[in-house]
Amino acid sequence: MTASAPSSDSAALLERYLNPDTCPTDRLEPLPLIEEPAFVSWQQDIPRSYLGLPPEEIELRIRSARAILGERLVILGHHYQRDEVIQYADFTGDSFKLAQHAAKQQGIEFVLFCGVHFMAESADILTPPGVSVVLPNMEAGCSMADMADPGDVYAAWDEMQACLDPSKRIIPVTYMNSAASLKAFVGKREGIVCTSSNAPKTFEYAFERGEKVLFFPDQHLGRNTGYKMGIPLEEMVTWDWRRPLGGLTPDQIEKARVILWKGHCSTHQRFSVDQIEKARSEYPDLNVIVHPECSWEVVEAADASGSTEQIIKTVSDAEAGTAWGIGTEINLVKRLADEHPDKTIFCLDPVVCPCSTMYRIHPAYLAWTLERLTQGEIVNRVEVDTKTRKWSLVALERMLALP
Numbered sequence: 001m002t003a004s005a006p007s008s009d010s011a012a013l014l015e016r017y018l019n020p021d022t023c024p025t026d027r028l029e030p031l032p033l034i035e036e037p038a039f040v041s042w043q044q045d046i047p048r049s050y051l052g053l054p055p056e057e058i059e060l061r062i063r064s065a066r067a068i069l070g071e072r073l074v075i076l077g078h079h080y081q082r083d084e085v086i087q088y089a090d091f092t093g094d095s096f097k098l099a100q101h102a103a104k105q106q107g108i109e110f111v112l113f114c115g116v117h118f119m120a121e122s123a124d125i126l127t128p129p130g131v132s133v134v135l136p137n138m139e140a141g142c143s144m145a146d147m148a149d150p151g152d153v154y155a156a157w158d159e160m161q162a163c164l165d166p167s168k169r170i171i172p173v174t175y176m177n178s179a180a181s182l183k184a185f186v187g188k189r190e191g192i193v194c195t196s197s198n199a200p201k202t203f204e205y206a207f208e209r210g211e212k213v214l215f216f217p218d219q220h221l222g223r224n225t226g227y228k229m230g231i232p233l234e235e236m237v238t239w240d241w242r243r244p245l246g247g248l249t250p251d252q253i254e255k256a257r258v259i260l261w262k263g264h265c266s267t268h269q270r271f272s273v274d275q276i277e278k279a280r281s282e283y284p285d286l287n288v289i290v291h292p293e294c295s296w297e298v299v300e301a302a303d304a305s306g307s308t309e310q311i312i313k314t315v316s317d318a319e320a321g322t323a324w325g326i327g328t329e330i331n332l333v334k335r336l337a338d339e340h341p342d343k344t345i346f347c348l349d350p351v352v353c354p355c356s357t358m359y360r361i362h363p364a365y366l367a368w369t370l371e372r373l374t375q376g377e378i379v380n381r382v383e384v385d386t387k388t389r390k391w392s393l394v395a396l397e398r399m400l401a402l403p
Contacts (some may be wrong), residue, residue, distance in 0.1 A: 030055035030082075030084045030363070031055070032051065032052050032053055032054055032055070032364070033046070033050060033051050033052075033053070033362050033364040033365075034051040034052050036362060042137055042139045042360045042362075043137045043138050043139040043360075043365075043380075046364065046365060046368050047368065050364045050365075050367060050368050051364070053364055053367070055084065055363065058363045058364055058366075058367050059084075059363070061367045061370075061371065062088060062363065062366050062367050062370060063088075065367070065370035065371045065373070065374050066088065066370060068374045069110065069370065069373055069374060071107065071108070072107075072108060072109040072110060073108065073109070073110045073111075073112060073370075073373070074090050074091070074101070074102060074105050074108050074110070074111055074112070075088050075089050075090050075091075075111075075112045075114065076089060076090070076091055076092075076093075076098040076099075076101065076102060076111060076112070076113045076114060076115065076123070077089025077091070077092045077098075077114045077115075078092070078093070078094070078095060078098065078114060078115040078116075078119065078358065079092060079093065079094060079308050079312070079329075079331075079332045079335075080308075080329040080331055080332055080358045081114050081115070081331065081358060081361060082331055082359065082361075083331070083335065084363050085114050085361055085362075085363060085366065086114075086335075088114075088366065089114060093309070094195070094196075094307065094308045094309055095115060095118070095119040095122060095176055095177070095195075096122060096176050096195050097309070098113070098115065098119065098123070099119065099122040099123040099125075099126050099127075100126065102123045102126065102127050102131075102133075103123075103126040103127050108131060109130070109131060109132065110131070110132050110133075110134060110373055110378075111123050111127060111131060111132070111133045111134065112134050112136065112366070112369060112370065113133055113134065113135055113382075114136060114361045114366070115135075115140070115358065115361070116135075116140045116141055116142045116145075116357055116358055117135060117138070117140060117141045117142065117145075117382065118141075118142055118145045118176070118177060118178060118179055118180070120133050120134075120135040120382035121179070121180040121382055121384050121392075122176065122180070122183075122396075123382075124180075124382055124383060124384045124389070125180060125183075125384055125389050125392050125393055125396065126393075126396070132378050132381050133381065133382045133383075134369050134373070134378065134379070134380050134381055134382070135380050135382050136361050136362075136365035136366050136368075136369050136380065137360045137361055137362070137365045137380070138380050139357075139360050140357050140358065140360040140361055141357050142177055142357055143265075143266050143357060144175075144177050144217055144218055144263050144264060144265045144266070144293075145177050145178050145179060145217060147217050147241075147261070147262070147263035147264070148174075148178055148179070148182060148216045148217030148241075148261055148263055149241075150179060150181045150182055150185070152241040153182060153185060153216060153241075153261075154185070156214075156239060156241060156246060156261075157170075157172070157185075157189075157214070159244075159245055159246070160214065160253060160259070163245065163250040163253055163254075164212075164250075164253065164254060165254070168210075168211045168212060168254075169209065169210030169211055169212070170210055170211075170212045170213070170214050170259070171189075171190060171191055171192075171205075171206035171207075171209050171210040171212070171213055171214070172185065172186040172189055172191035172213075172214045172215075172216075173186065173191055173192055173193075173194055173199075173202050173203065173206050173213055173214070173215050173216075173222075174186045174191065174192075174193055174194070174215075174216055174217070174395070175193075175194055175195075175196075175199075175215075175216070175217060175218050175221060176193055176194065176195050176196075177217065177218065177265075178193075178216065178217055180384045180388050180389070180392045181388055182216070182217075183388075183391070183392035183395045183396065184387070184388045184389075184390075184391035184392045184395070185391075186395045187390075187391035187392055187393070187394035187395035187396075187398075188391050188394075190209055190210075191206070191395060191398075192205050192206065192395055192398045192399050193395045193396050193398070193399045194399065195307065195399075196221060196291065196292050196293065196306075196307035196308070197306070197307040197309065197310060198399065198402060199221060199222075199225040199292070200225055200228065200229055201402045201403070202399065202402070203225055203226065203229055203258075204229075205398070205402060211257070212256065212257055212258070212259060213226075213257070213258045213259070214239075214259045214261070215258060215259070215260055215261065216260075216261030216263060217261050217263035218261075218263050218264060218265060218293055219238055219260040219261060219262055219263060219264060220264055220265075220268070220269075220292070220293050220294060220295055220296065220299075221292050221293050222236070222258060222260045222261075223236055223258075223260055223296050224292045224294075224296055224299050224305065225292070226257070226258045227296065231257055231258060233296070235255070235256055235257045235258065236256060236257065236258040236259075236260055237252050237253065237256040237258075237259055237260065238260045238261075238262050239259050239260065239261055239262060240262045241261065241262060242262075246259075246262075264293070265291075265293040267328075267329055268290075268291050268293035268294045268327070268328065269294075269295065270349050271290060271294050271295075271298050271327040271348050271349055272298060272349075273297050273298060273301045275327075275348045275349055276288050276298065276301045276302060276325065276327075276348060277301075279325040279346075279348055280325075283323045283325070283344065285322075285323060286323045286324070286325050287303050287304075287318070287322060287323065287324050287325070288301070288302040288303045288304075288324075288325045288326075288327070288348070289302060289303060289304045289305065289306065289311055289314055289315070289324065289325075289326055289327070290302045290304075290305050290326070290327030290328065290348070291305065291306070291307070291308065291311065291327060291328040292305045292306070292307070294327050298327060302327065308328065308332065311326060311328060311332075312332075312336065315336050315340065315343070315345060316336070316339075316340065318343060320342035320343060321342065321343065322343050322344070323343065323344035323345075324336075324343060324344065324345045324346075325346060325347075325348045326345065326346070326347055326348065327347075327348045327349075328347075329358075330347050333345065333346065333347040334347075
């Protein structure tokens with residue numbers, strides 16, 4: 001049974017959440033699922049009985065189902081999840097770290113991955129075939145990953161090969177934030193998977209084997225990585241997958257060392273140099289740290305950049321009394337601020353919204369999927385086919401083998 005259409009009040013709230021100028025980031029408190037303003041765009045085949053459950057009842061039902069499943073289950077929570085979801089996680093972390101945690105668990109039957117679709121795929125690839133990976137809400141995807149459609153990538157690869165001297169080898173590198181089919185694509189072509197923390201090592205791997213790197217789906221992580229390795233901006237070109245030959249000339253492709261896919265993280269693209277300058281004017285001793293998915297200009301204007309784990313460690317290890325302006329997802333920043341009241345910690349963008357797709361993991365979905373598991377029914381299972389799994393694992397194992 002599907003949910004009814006949102007009321008006019010809900011529609012108005014949804015419009016506010018989708019508008020970057022009015023997104024009410026101070027309203028991150030738990031709400032019944034039917035009151036979530038963005039519910040209209042989420043998976044709606046959840047039974048109606050879950051829609052109006054108050055947070056207190058949802059919590060009781062989740063904990064009850066969890067107790068029944070016991071050690072058969074492990075729950076993973078990505079750093080960008082809301083606090084009312086994170087509280088149930090056995091492990092928290094970034095996407096690949098969580099998949100590795102799942103792979104290390106002995107005797108489990110179920111992995112409930114509170115993240116987005118490509119993360120659940122990675123967990124399925126790394127865990128034994130008998131383990132079922134469940135994504136609470138199948139509409140929890142990643143807009144960046146979606147910008148690299150497999151068909152577009154295959155077509156682009158053929159176009160590049162056709163216009164280059166056969167002696168010039170391109171090595172594909174895909175960010176962890178990509179579909180399993182694209183991890184398999186690079187696995188078949190001597191390519192490799194990267195994370196935001198090990199991207200420089202994967203570039204070194206690629207340049208040891210070829211003259212050029214095709215990096216997707218996030219152009220900004222690729223550009224920031226290449227620049228920090230000494231590759232001039234003019235030797236990195238952007239492939240626009242919507243245009244013939246990526247909007248480039250054969251000469252531009254020939255001269256480029258890095259070909260960047262025109263993709264980005266919608267959340268990290270909200271941060272700007274103006275925000276950094278404004279924050280510095282208000283806090284003269286401010287430390288600014290941003291995620292490398294931010295634009296090159298923002299990364300250059302910051303004091304430091306790093307993966308989610310690096311941001312957490314840097315801020316956590318900093319001296320009491322220091323001030324930190326952070327350029328990453330709001331749930332993580334607010335959690336850091338709560339955990340370190342001895343420091344001034346804030347998000348550089350005062351109106352930045354939660355990651356809109358990650359936010360689709362509502363506690364009601366946890367209750368639904370967990371209670372179905374207690375009844376012997378697996379809903380929302382994420383499975384990677386055998387061939388894709390094989391070649392994806394090849395690409396991931398190359399990354400794990402890096403020094």
